[in-house]
Amino acid sequence: MTNVYKITEIVGCSPKSFAEAAQEAVKRASKTIRHLGWFEVVDQRGLIKDGQIAEFQVTLKIGFKLDEGQ
Numbered sequence: 484m485t486n487v488y489k490i491t492e493i494v495g496c497s498p499k500s501f502a503e504a505a506q507e508a509v510k511r512a513s514k515t516i517r518h519l520g521w522f523e524v525v526d527q528r529g530l531i532k533d534g535q536i537a538e539f540q541v542t543l544k545i546g547f548k549l550d551e552g553q
Contacts, residue, residue, distance in 0.1 A: 497539050504541040
């Protein structure tokens with residue numbers, strides 16, 4: 484039996500750090516996507532308000548194994 488994987492892109496946000504933004508993105512994705520297997524950071528950026536960093540944003544590609552019925 485062979486395996487088939489799908490890749491999707493998501494964006495996580497955090498007021499604290501890029502790492503926390505990535506953690507939150509994976510945590511949220513795991514609630515609706517089964518068989519998560521890996522992630523890749525595609526982009527990092529942030530939001531500036533009043534001369535301060537207000538938000539860290541991380542774009543991730545996440546890969547997951549497809550169920551037989553998909």
